[in-house]
Amino acid sequence: MSENVPANTDLLYRLHDRPTPIKAFLGAIQHVLAAFVDIITPSLIIGGTLGLGEHIPYLLSMSLIVSGVATFIQTRKIGPIGSGLMALQGTSFGFLAAVLTAGFVVKNRGGGPEEILSVIFGVSFLGAFVEIFLSQFITKLKSFMSPIVTGCVIVTIGLSLTKVGLTDLAGGFGAEGFW
Known part of the structure; x- marks a missing residue:
């Protein structure tokens, strides 16, 4: 790409520009x-829904700790693990x-909070290995995942979260009778 950027662009900073420290x-x-x-x-939704x-x-503490560790690993690029780029890692709504x-x-089945958490953590742990295994074949799967397919999946996830977002905007589930 050319480094020549038109003078009338809406960009605040060009590729190699650095903002001031305060900005x-x-x-x-x-x-x-x-x-x-x-x-x-996601942790608030899981904890509130499952009581x-x-x-x-x-759950909140674990989400933040795992996000920090995963971001560190992603940023540092240790061997084939990580991208070496500043890419914030976090929990996903896709598995909710x-x-x-x-x-x-x-x-x-009568399980208490400890059993529920054990199953959630166990399933998540095993599911991570499934994702690691499937990631080895992602280049072959690209032919099946056109931009239309991936766009539809992302829109569907967004639409499924609309009710939660609007409910929270209106005061949460406890405010349903108020309106």
């Missing part, structure tokens, strides 16, 4: 706070339905 700091804080919400929200009560702070289903299976 960089404020941008970093904004980025961390935006990521913080995405990292803790884990006093275990929710534990599977985690809630596993939790409800245990809860319906």
Whole structure:
């Protein structure tokens, strides 16, 4: 690509420009706070839906710790592991339905919060190895995943989260009778 950028662009900074330290700091804080919400929200949904009560702070702490460790590994690039780029890692909304289903299976069989957490962590641990195995074949799977397919999946996930977002915007599930 050419380094020549038109003079009338809307970009604040070009490729090799550096913002002032205060602007960089404020941008970093904004980025961390935006990521913080995405990292803790799945834990809040899981804990609230499964009635884990006093275990929710534990879920939040584990989400933040694992996100930090995964970000560190991704950034440092140790051998073939990691990208070597600053890529924030966090929890995913994509597995929310599977985690809630596993939790409800245990809860319906009379399991308490400790058993629910054990199953969730165990399934997540084993599922990580499935993802690691499948990642070896991602280049072969690209031919099946056109931009239309991946776009539809992302839109579907976004639409499924709309109810949760709008409910939280209106005051949460406890405010349903208020409106």
